[in-house]
Amino acid sequence: MNQIPPVVLTFAGTDPTSGAGLQADILTLSSIGCHPTSVVTAVTVQDTLGVDNVMVFDAEWIEEQARAVLEDMEVVVFKLGMLGSVENVAVIAEILADYPDVLLVMDTVLASGRGDELASEEMQEAMRDLLLPQASLITPNSMEARRLAFMDDSEDDEENASLEECARRLLALGCEHVLITGTHERSIDVTNTLYGRNGSMRSWRWDRLPGSYHGSGCTLTSAIAACLAHGLTMEEAVAEAQEYTWATLKGAFRPGMGQYIPDRLFWARDEDDSQNN
Ligand code: PXL
Numbered sequence: 001m002n003q004i005p006p007v008v009l010t011f012a013g014t015d016p017t018s019g020a021g022l023q024a025d026i027l028t029l030s031s032i033g034c035h036p037t038s039v040v041t042a043v044t045v046q047d048t049l050g051v052d053n054v055m056v057f058d059a060e061w062i063e064e065q066a067r068a069v070l071e072d073m074e075v076v077v078f079k080l081g082m083l084g085s086v087e088n089v090a091v092i093a094e095i096l097a098d099y100p101d102v103l104l105v106m107d108t109v110l111a112s113g114r115g116d117e118l119a120s121e122e123m124q125e126a127m128r129d130l131l132l133p134q135a136s137l138i139t140p141n142s143m144e145a146r147r148l149a150f151m152d153d154s155e156d157d158e159e160n161a162s163l164e165e166c167a168r169r170l171l172a173l174g175c176e177h178v179l180i181t182g183t184h185e186r187s188i189d190v191t192n193t194l195y196g197r198n199g200s201m202r203s204w205r206w207d208r209l210p211g212s213y214h215g216s217g218c219t220l221t222s223a224i225a226a227c228l229a230h231g232l233t234m235e236e237a238v239a240e241a242q243e244y245t246w247a248t249l250k251g252a253f254r255p256g257m258g259q260y261i262p263d264r265l266f267w268a269r270d271e272d273d274s275q276n277n
Contacts, residue, residue, distance in 0.1 A: 004035070005033055006033075006230060007075050007229075008029050008034045008036055008078075008079060008229050009038070009070070009075045009078050009079070010022065010026075010078075011078070011092055012041060013040070013041050013042035013081065013084060013118070014042070016044070017256065019214035019262075020112065021082060022081070024222065024262075027264040028218070028248075029222050031267075032223060032227065032230075037075065039065040040057060040065065042054055042056040042084035043057075047256055047258065048259045050112075050116055051116035058087070059090070062092060066092075076228075077103045077226075077228050077229045078096060078103070078104045078105070079107070086122050089127055089130055090126060093126075096134050103136045103228050104134050105225040106132070106135045106139070106175075107138075107139050107217055107218060113212070113215075114259070121151075128148055136176050136228075138170065139220065140178070141183060143184050146159070146161055149165070149167075149169040163180050166180065167195035177196050178194070179193070179224075180192065181220070183216070191206075192242060196234070200235075202235060204242055206242070209246075209249050211259075211260040212258075212259045213261070214258070216249060219244075220245040223240075223242075223245055224238055226241070227240045248262035248266055
């Protein structure tokens with residue numbers, strides 16, 4: 001029999017452009033040699049310019065999809081993206097609690113990169129209270145980190161907080177590691193920092209690329225999930241996944257009228273194919 005690739009289960013909303021969401025996860029996970037399984041939480045209608053509509057699936061459908069996979073296959077890593085509703089968050093929290101040995105990597109999706117809201121305030125609270133304590137890693141961008149860490153405090157506190165303070169608060173809520181990405185900061189370079197509950201901290205600095213990308217966060221988080229599924233340590237997985245994501249952004253293409261789409265299969269292209277980027 002052929003060898004079985006590591007199985008990753010992603011809970012995500014669909015994106016018809018394949019820039020972000022479920023399709024981005026599937027492309028990334030397959031590109032890094034995992035078998036992607038999936039639970040569809042919602043269907044979005046969007047193009048590379050913005051989100052037009054969202055249909056969220058009922059929690060029973062989430063549960064049935066997840067149990068079908070989990071009772072059939074050995075999943076090694078869970079990845080969470082857009083979850084759709086408080087009811088979905090609650091049912092996903094229950095499912096994950098039944099599999100404490102499966103690593104959980106959570107993209108704290110609150111809005112799309114262009115600012116379309118993808119999680120209500122009530123959902124943000126449910127994510128913080130029910131999912132964050134189960135996570136091996138959460139991957140907020142700096143805005144999401146401030147939001148989640150200072151949800152119960154004043155906007156002033158939220159805006160003035162250092163990212164280190166945000167990380168400290170998020171770790172205190174129960175996750176093992178926090179990777180805060182720096183794309184939204186007004187710095188020349190992009191610095192991403194991984195904080196661990198044991199006090200560890202490591203930063204990576206990247207040249208800021210010029211484009212506006214659709215699905216970079218989904219790509220990074222899925223790439224980390226894939227690297228963990230292959231047995232890398234958290235720090236190795238985060239380092240490796242950033243290298244991969246940077247290459248996908250470097251090779252990004254613009255198939256529509258809006259944002260660039262990361263090329264998750266950059267390594268499979270002929271050099272001659274990349275002329276029209
Ligand atoms: O990048 C976050 C994200 C996740 N899931 C879906 C999305 C987006 C951003 O647009 O559309 C379905």
